[in-house]
């Protein structure tokens with residue numbers, strides 16, 4: 016059976032002038048996690064904020080009492096050098112460090128020799144993230160085929176296996192983009208092979224698109240503009256949760 020629904024509003028769509036309060040409010044409105052978008056202006060053509068801001072907003076949301084629990088800070092690292100920032104984000108209060116597969120090779124290597132072994136590097140980075148006491152996520156952009164993940168997910172060493180896969184349903188960089196249903200076969204394939212895996216979708220999710228994503232097998236739902244732009248964010252969060260919950264037993 017697929018894992019429980021997890022609704023993770025993306026704070027990219029919150030009012031940054033009152034970010035701490037916006038984070039605590041969305042938790043009160045029923046969110047499970049907060050999805051924290053970190054952009055460096057290199058990996059994606061946009062800049063958000065870094066670890067000092069995460070440390071400030073952490074004070075507004077209770078830390079989770081267990082792995083994957085309520086209040087998890089799901090940091091989506093849209094950055095060119097993901098390895099470089101793991102320790103800073105751990106210290107700032109990040110719980111789940113989700114890097115991009117496409118950025119991992121330049122960052123994870125411990126030596127020049129290892130850098131040439133393309134298959135080693137995402138795994139080395141996952142191990143490194145786990146060694147810092149964080150959950151590890153791996154994200155793929157729309158242009159990246161899901162097949163690149165099989166070797167990583169099949170790894171017999173659990174220290175090198177991700178705790179979550181994020182399938183981007185928009186090109187990363189901005190909130191408010193149109194949902195790309197073309198990415199859902201990746202989710203279907205992942206769910207077919209890994210019934211218990213946390214599979215996150217991000218980009219263009221809302222009441223009009225959630226059913227397709229839930230049907231494909233996604234259980235971790237990121238929604239930015241649909242939640243922060245809603246008249247009644249609590250209602251949107253419950254609708255997203257219900258859609259995933261309704262399909263859970265069938266997947």
Ligand SMILES: O=C(CO)[C@@H](O)[C@H](O)COP(=O)(O)O
Nearest residue numbers: 027187188190191219239240
């Ligand atoms: O990572 C990203 C964008 O790169 C997302 O997390 C967006 O912030 C989602 O926003 P909506 O599409 O839900 O408005």
